[in-house]
Amino acid sequence: MSRKFFVGGNWKCNGTTEEVKKLVTMLNEAEVPSEQDVEVVVSPPFVFLTLVKNLLRPDFQVAAQNCWVRRGGAFTGEISAEMLVNLGISWVIVGHSERRALLNETNDFVADKVDHALSQGLNVIACVGETLEQREAGTTMEVVAAQTGAIADRIMYWDNVVLAYEPVWAIGTGKVATPGQAQEVHFNLRKWLNDNISVQVAESTRIIYGGSVNAANCKELAAQPDVDGFLVGGASLKPEFVEIIKSATVKKGV
Numbered sequence: 001m002s003r004k005f006f007v008g009g010n011w012k013c014n015g016t017t018e019e020v021k022k023l024v025t026m027l028n029e030a031e032v033p034s035e036q037d038v039e040v041v042v043s044p045p046f047v048f049l050t051l052v053k054n055l056l057r058p059d060f061q062v063a064a065q066n067c068w069v070r071r072g073g074a075f076t077g078e079i080s081a082e083m084l085v086n087l088g089i090s091w092v093i094v095g096h097s098e099r100r101a102l103l104n105e106t107n108d109f110v111a112d113k114v115d116h117a118l119s120q121g122l123n124v125i126a127c128v129g130e131t132l133e134q135r136e137a138g139t140t141m142e143v144v145a146a147q148t149g150a151i152a153d154r155i156m157y158w159d160n161v162v163l164a165y166e167p168v169w170a171i172g173t174g175k176v177a178t179p180g181q182a183q184e185v186h187f188n189l190r191k192w193l194n195d196n197i198s199v200q201v202a203e204s205t206r207i208i209y210g211g212s213v214n215a216a217n218c219k220e221l222a223a224q225p226d227v228d229g230f231l232v233g234g235a236s237l238k239p240e241f242v243e244i245i246k247s248a249t250v251k252k253g254v
Protein backbone atom coordinates (compact mmCIF):
# COMPACT_ATOMS: atom_id res chain seq x y z
CA MET A 1 0.00 0.00 0.00
CA SER A 2 1.35 3.40 -0.84
CA ARG A 3 -0.52 6.66 -0.93
CA LYS A 4 1.40 9.46 -2.64
CA PHE A 5 1.67 12.51 -0.36
CA PHE A 6 -0.62 15.27 -1.61
CA VAL A 7 -0.24 18.99 -0.96
CA GLY A 8 -2.92 21.39 -2.17
CA GLY A 9 -2.74 25.16 -1.97
CA ASN A 10 -6.15 26.79 -1.77
CA TRP A 11 -5.58 30.45 -2.62
CA LYS A 12 -9.25 31.25 -1.93
CA CYS A 13 -10.38 34.73 -3.06
CA ASN A 14 -6.93 36.33 -3.04
CA GLY A 15 -4.46 37.88 -5.42
CA THR A 16 -3.86 40.34 -8.22
CA THR A 17 -2.28 39.40 -11.54
CA GLU A 18 1.06 40.68 -10.26
CA GLU A 19 0.82 38.78 -6.99
CA VAL A 20 -0.18 35.59 -8.77
CA LYS A 21 2.77 35.86 -11.16
CA LYS A 22 5.14 36.40 -8.22
CA LEU A 23 3.75 33.42 -6.36
CA VAL A 24 4.07 31.17 -9.42
CA THR A 25 7.66 32.33 -9.99
CA MET A 26 8.46 31.49 -6.37
CA LEU A 27 6.95 28.01 -6.78
CA ASN A 28 8.72 27.44 -10.09
CA GLU A 29 12.08 28.21 -8.53
CA ALA A 30 11.54 26.05 -5.46
CA GLU A 31 13.37 22.80 -4.92
CA VAL A 32 10.88 20.19 -3.80
CA PRO A 33 10.76 16.38 -3.61
CA SER A 34 10.11 14.67 -6.94
CA GLU A 35 6.71 13.97 -8.48
CA GLN A 36 7.17 10.36 -7.41
CA ASP A 37 7.01 11.43 -3.77
CA VAL A 38 4.56 14.32 -3.70
CA GLU A 39 1.62 15.53 -5.76
CA VAL A 40 1.26 19.32 -5.66
CA VAL A 41 -1.93 21.07 -6.76
CA VAL A 42 -2.53 24.82 -6.48
CA SER A 43 -5.96 26.35 -6.64
CA PRO A 44 -6.19 29.96 -7.80
CA PRO A 45 -9.43 31.91 -8.25
CA PHE A 46 -11.21 31.15 -11.56
CA VAL A 47 -9.97 34.32 -13.27
CA PHE A 48 -6.32 33.30 -12.84
CA LEU A 49 -6.67 29.61 -13.81
CA THR A 50 -5.33 29.99 -17.34
CA LEU A 51 -2.54 32.34 -16.31
CA VAL A 52 -1.38 29.93 -13.63
CA LYS A 53 -1.77 26.87 -15.86
CA ASN A 54 0.37 28.51 -18.54
CA LEU A 55 3.13 29.71 -16.21
CA LEU A 56 3.31 26.95 -13.61
CA ARG A 57 5.99 24.25 -13.68
CA PRO A 58 4.72 21.07 -15.33
CA ASP A 59 5.17 18.87 -12.25
CA PHE A 60 2.53 20.90 -10.34
CA GLN A 61 -1.16 20.77 -11.23
CA VAL A 62 -4.00 23.28 -11.06
CA ALA A 63 -7.40 23.01 -9.36
CA ALA A 64 -10.48 25.18 -9.54
CA GLN A 65 -12.05 26.10 -6.19
CA ASN A 66 -15.57 25.19 -7.26
CA CYS A 67 -17.69 24.35 -10.29
CA TRP A 68 -21.34 24.31 -11.24
CA VAL A 69 -23.36 21.38 -9.98
CA ARG A 70 -24.53 20.07 -13.37
CA ARG A 71 -23.99 20.75 -17.08
CA GLY A 72 -23.49 24.39 -17.99
CA GLY A 73 -26.22 26.52 -19.53
CA ALA A 74 -28.34 29.41 -18.30
CA PHE A 75 -26.63 29.76 -14.89
CA THR A 76 -25.38 33.31 -14.66
CA GLY A 77 -22.07 33.64 -12.87
CA GLU A 78 -21.31 29.93 -12.74
CA ILE A 79 -18.39 27.97 -14.23
CA SER A 80 -19.06 24.42 -15.42
CA ALA A 81 -16.92 21.31 -15.03
CA GLU A 82 -16.92 21.05 -18.85
CA MET A 83 -15.28 24.50 -19.07
CA LEU A 84 -12.59 23.50 -16.60
CA VAL A 85 -11.83 20.40 -18.65
CA ASN A 86 -11.76 22.54 -21.78
CA LEU A 87 -9.10 24.75 -20.15
CA GLY A 88 -7.02 21.71 -19.26
CA ILE A 89 -7.68 22.01 -15.54
CA SER A 90 -7.45 18.60 -13.88
CA TRP A 91 -8.77 19.14 -10.35
CA VAL A 92 -11.63 20.84 -8.54
CA ILE A 93 -12.20 21.49 -4.83
CA VAL A 94 -15.76 20.61 -3.84
CA GLY A 95 -17.66 21.10 -0.60
CA HIS A 96 -15.30 23.55 1.07
CA SER A 97 -16.73 24.62 4.43
CA GLU A 98 -16.72 28.26 3.38
CA ARG A 99 -19.14 27.37 0.58
CA ARG A 100 -21.18 25.07 2.81
CA ALA A 101 -21.51 27.79 5.45
CA LEU A 102 -21.68 31.00 3.42
CA LEU A 103 -23.48 29.72 0.32
CA ASN A 104 -25.64 27.11 2.00
CA GLU A 105 -24.25 24.17 0.03
CA THR A 106 -25.85 21.04 1.46
CA ASN A 107 -24.50 17.48 1.52
CA ASP A 108 -26.82 16.59 -1.38
CA PHE A 109 -25.75 19.58 -3.45
CA VAL A 110 -22.08 18.77 -2.85
CA ALA A 111 -22.77 15.15 -3.81
CA ASP A 112 -24.37 16.24 -7.10
CA LYS A 113 -21.30 18.36 -7.82
CA VAL A 114 -18.90 15.52 -7.09
CA ASP A 115 -20.93 13.27 -9.35
CA HIS A 116 -20.95 15.69 -12.28
CA ALA A 117 -17.31 16.76 -11.90
CA LEU A 118 -16.13 13.13 -11.88
CA SER A 119 -18.35 12.31 -14.86
CA GLN A 120 -16.52 15.01 -16.84
CA GLY A 121 -13.12 13.55 -15.97
CA LEU A 122 -12.08 15.99 -13.26
CA ASN A 123 -10.28 14.85 -10.13
CA VAL A 124 -12.02 15.98 -6.98
CA ILE A 125 -10.76 17.23 -3.62
CA ALA A 126 -13.86 16.71 -1.48
CA CYS A 127 -13.90 18.61 1.83
CA VAL A 128 -15.52 17.49 5.05
CA GLY A 129 -15.27 18.71 8.63
CA GLU A 130 -17.14 19.63 11.78
CA THR A 131 -17.81 22.99 13.41
CA LEU A 132 -16.64 23.80 16.93
CA GLU A 133 -20.18 23.31 18.27
CA GLN A 134 -20.37 19.88 16.66
CA ARG A 135 -16.98 18.89 18.07
CA GLU A 136 -17.93 20.07 21.54
CA ALA A 137 -21.20 18.15 21.28
CA GLY A 138 -19.20 15.01 20.49
CA THR A 139 -20.68 14.58 17.01
CA THR A 140 -17.50 15.04 14.94
CA MET A 141 -17.48 11.56 13.44
CA GLU A 142 -21.22 11.56 12.85
CA VAL A 143 -20.95 14.82 10.89
CA VAL A 144 -17.92 13.74 8.91
CA ALA A 145 -19.48 10.34 8.13
CA ALA A 146 -22.70 11.99 6.91
CA GLN A 147 -20.75 14.37 4.67
CA THR A 148 -18.59 11.53 3.34
CA GLY A 149 -21.56 9.19 2.96
CA ALA A 150 -23.45 11.68 0.79
CA ILE A 151 -20.62 11.86 -1.72
CA ALA A 152 -19.58 8.22 -1.43
CA ASP A 153 -22.93 7.14 -2.81
CA ARG A 154 -22.03 8.92 -6.05
CA ILE A 155 -18.45 7.76 -6.49
CA MET A 156 -17.68 4.78 -8.65
CA TYR A 157 -13.92 5.19 -8.95
CA TRP A 158 -12.16 6.50 -5.88
CA ASP A 159 -8.84 6.85 -7.74
CA ASN A 160 -9.89 10.37 -8.76
CA VAL A 161 -10.94 11.49 -5.29
CA VAL A 162 -8.94 12.97 -2.42
CA LEU A 163 -10.76 13.51 0.88
CA ALA A 164 -9.84 16.67 2.78
CA TYR A 165 -10.62 16.72 6.49
CA GLU A 166 -10.89 20.37 7.41
CA PRO A 167 -12.29 21.05 10.87
CA VAL A 168 -14.13 24.36 10.50
CA TRP A 169 -12.77 25.66 13.82
CA ALA A 170 -9.20 25.30 12.53
CA ILE A 171 -9.67 27.11 9.23
CA GLY A 172 -8.09 30.56 9.09
CA THR A 173 -8.07 30.70 12.88
CA GLY A 174 -4.44 29.83 13.58
CA LYS A 175 -5.88 27.10 15.79
CA VAL A 176 -4.54 23.91 14.25
CA ALA A 177 -5.85 20.47 15.18
CA THR A 178 -3.28 18.63 17.28
CA PRO A 179 -1.60 15.76 15.46
CA GLY A 180 -3.60 13.45 17.72
CA GLN A 181 -6.92 15.11 16.88
CA ALA A 182 -6.17 14.98 13.15
CA GLN A 183 -5.01 11.36 13.29
CA GLU A 184 -8.10 10.30 15.23
CA VAL A 185 -10.51 11.65 12.60
CA HIS A 186 -8.38 10.46 9.68
CA PHE A 187 -8.20 6.98 11.20
CA ASN A 188 -11.95 6.91 11.74
CA LEU A 189 -12.60 8.18 8.22
CA ARG A 190 -10.41 5.44 6.79
CA LYS A 191 -12.25 2.91 8.93
CA TRP A 192 -15.51 4.33 7.60
CA LEU A 193 -14.24 3.77 4.04
CA ASN A 194 -13.18 0.26 5.00
CA ASP A 195 -16.56 -0.59 6.51
CA ASN A 196 -18.75 1.13 3.93
CA ILE A 197 -16.84 1.00 0.65
CA SER A 198 -13.98 -1.50 0.56
CA VAL A 199 -10.65 -2.43 2.09
CA GLN A 200 -8.94 -1.42 -1.12
CA VAL A 201 -10.55 2.06 -1.22
CA ALA A 202 -9.72 2.59 2.46
CA GLU A 203 -6.09 1.72 1.84
CA SER A 204 -5.60 3.73 -1.33
CA THR A 205 -7.62 6.92 -0.80
CA ARG A 206 -5.64 9.93 0.31
CA ILE A 207 -7.08 11.72 3.36
CA ILE A 208 -5.45 15.13 3.70
CA TYR A 209 -5.71 17.61 6.55
CA GLY A 210 -6.58 21.31 6.26
CA GLY A 211 -6.81 24.04 8.87
CA SER A 212 -4.00 26.44 9.86
CA VAL A 213 -1.26 24.22 8.45
CA ASN A 214 2.07 26.04 8.34
CA ALA A 215 5.81 25.42 8.10
CA ALA A 216 6.07 24.99 11.87
CA ASN A 217 3.35 22.37 12.36
CA CYS A 218 3.37 20.40 9.09
CA LYS A 219 6.05 17.84 9.93
CA GLU A 220 4.41 16.57 13.07
CA LEU A 221 1.05 16.34 11.30
CA ALA A 222 2.63 14.61 8.29
CA ALA A 223 4.14 12.00 10.60
CA GLN A 224 0.67 10.73 11.56
CA PRO A 225 0.00 7.41 9.82
CA ASP A 226 -3.38 8.39 8.35
CA VAL A 227 -2.46 11.95 7.32
CA ASP A 228 -1.62 11.75 3.61
CA GLY A 229 -0.98 15.43 2.97
CA PHE A 230 -2.52 18.85 3.35
CA LEU A 231 -4.92 21.38 1.96
CA VAL A 232 -3.34 24.69 2.85
CA GLY A 233 -5.05 28.07 2.86
CA GLY A 234 -3.22 31.15 4.15
CA ALA A 235 0.27 29.60 4.12
CA SER A 236 -0.12 28.56 0.46
CA LEU A 237 0.23 32.24 -0.48
CA LYS A 238 3.64 32.45 1.17
CA PRO A 239 7.12 30.98 0.62
CA GLU A 240 6.51 28.63 3.56
CA PHE A 241 4.24 26.60 1.25
CA VAL A 242 7.47 25.11 -0.10
CA GLU A 243 8.36 23.88 3.40
CA ILE A 244 4.94 22.26 3.64
CA ILE A 245 5.51 20.48 0.30
CA LYS A 246 8.83 19.24 1.67
CA SER A 247 7.10 17.62 4.64
CA ALA A 248 6.41 14.79 2.17
CA THR A 249 9.89 13.57 3.09
CA VAL A 250 8.63 12.76 6.60
CA LYS A 251 6.63 9.89 5.05
CA LYS A 252 9.62 8.64 3.15
CA GLY A 253 11.65 8.68 6.34
CA VAL A 254 14.30 10.73 4.49
Ligand SMILES: O=C(CO)COP(=O)(O)O
Nearest residue numbers: 010171172211212233234
Ligand atom coordinates in the same frame (compact mmCIF):
# COMPACT_ATOMS: atom_id res chain seq x y z
O1 LIG B 1 -9.54 26.19 4.23
C1 LIG B 1 -8.38 25.81 4.16
C2 LIG B 1 -7.88 25.12 2.96
O2 LIG B 1 -8.92 24.79 2.10
C3 LIG B 1 -7.43 26.05 5.26
O3 LIG B 1 -7.24 27.41 5.41
P1 LIG B 1 -6.08 27.94 6.39
O4 LIG B 1 -4.84 27.13 6.07
O5 LIG B 1 -5.92 29.40 6.04
O6 LIG B 1 -6.56 27.70 7.77
